[in-house]
Amino acid sequence: MHTQPLHAGAMASHELGDGYASGVSWGAVFAGAAAAAALSFILLILGTGLGLSSVSPYQYNATPLGSAAVAWIAFVQLAASGIGGYMAGRLRVKWASVHGDEVHFRDTAHGLLAWAVATLITVAVLAGGVRAVLSGAIDSGAAVANAAAPAIARDAGRGSTYFADMMLRSPNGDAATDAQRNEINRILITDLPSGKISAEDRGYLAQLIAKRTGLTQDEAAQRVDLVYAQAAQAANDAKAKAMAAAEEARKAAAHSALWMFVALLLGAFVASAFATLGGRNRDHARVIVRTTI
Numbered sequence: 001m002h003t004q005p006l007h008a009g010a011m012a013s014h015e016l017g018d019g020y021a022s023g024v025s026w027g028a029v030f031a032g033a034a035a036a037a038a039l040s041f042i043l044l045i046l047g048t049g050l051g052l053s054s055v056s057p058y059q060y061n062a063t064p065l066g067s068a069a070v071a072w073i074a075f076v077q078l079a080a081s082g083i084g085g086y087m088a089g090r091l092r093v094k095w096a097s098v099h100g101d102e103v104h105f106r107d108t109a110h111g112l113l114a115w116a117v118a119t120l121i122t123v124a125v126l127a128g129g130v131r132a133v134l135s136g137a138i139d140s141g142a143a144v145a146n147a148a149a150p151a152i153a154r155d156a157g158r159g160s161t162y163f164a165d166m167m168l169r170s171p172n173g174d175a176a177t178d179a180q181r182n183e184i185n186r187i188l189i190t191d192l193p194s195g196k197i198s199a200e201d202r203g204y205l206a207q208l209i210a211k212r213t214g215l216t217q218d219e220a221a222q223r224v225d226l227v228y229a230q231a232a233q234a235a236n237d238a239k240a241k242a243m244a245a246a247e248e249a250r251k252a253a254a255h256s257a258l259w260m261f262v263a264l265l266l267g268a269f270v271a272s273a274f275a276t277l278g279g280r281n282r283d284h285a286r287v288i289v290r291t292t293i
Contacts, residue, residue, distance in 0.1 A: 023106050024113070025092035032091070032114035036084025037121040043076045070259050077267035084118050085111035085271030089278030103283065104276060111275025115268050163188060163231045167205060167223060170213045188228065192235050197228045
């Protein structure tokens with residue numbers, strides 16, 4: 001009488017010697033990771049279609065994640081990590097001569113490895129890494145620095161000519177030339193960061209205004225002071241708005257990153273737990289043998 005197991009591979013590690021064989025079944029790990037990554041991608045697309053999340057959770061969002069998006073991300077992690085971890089545990093090689101505690105540890109490690117590989121794959125495919133999550137907080141500093149100059153410094157052809165036109169406004173309505181506007185713009189842009197117009201620039205601008213408008217030197221100097229004060233106020237307002245926007249972006253990035261951390265941590269735990277469950281089911285599965293005469 002001869003007995004032939006239908007699942008001959010079930011005793012592979014026993015034949016090789018579990019004490020010398022690798023404790024990691026990388027085939028099972030990558031299989032579970034592939035399943036988790038694919039399911040995560042599918043669920044993200046479904047969430048976008050249902051309006052639960054307009055972008056990938058691995059990409060930076062300018063606004064904090066809403067409650068629906070947070071719940072969906074948590075569900076994606078639970079479902080994908082659970083399936084991937086279970087497959088990693090169920091498909092791994094059976095360790096016939098390994099202590100039960102060691103088996104439990106290895107199964108947990110398989111689930112964690114499957115989750116880690118799936119997370120790296122998903123992040124690499126969808127976003128390009130942690131930089132995408134934190135880019136808003138990183139780049140917001142540049143927005144604050146650029147906001148120190150008012151709108152007149154950023155667009156010389158549109159709103160930047162407003163303060164120059166105010167200085168050069170003449171009683172007869174003659175329009176100023178572009179050369180005159182550009183010269184005054186350059187002077188204002190140079191003096192605005194210091195918060196005070198230099199005496200030399202003030203005197204020069206007063207001369208230009210007096211020559212063009214017929215005002216006295218003192219009246220022209222008063223116009224220079226008035227227009228400069230308005231330009232400085234506009235610069236301060238622009239800077240304050242940029243700083244407020246940067247702070248909002250920083251808070252949004254921190255909020256999103258925090259919830260992503262919680263969701264990923266939850267996914268790691270679920271993957272490990274389900275890998276243990278899958279490994280237990282794998283070990284306790286009955287081996288059906290066929291008897292032949």
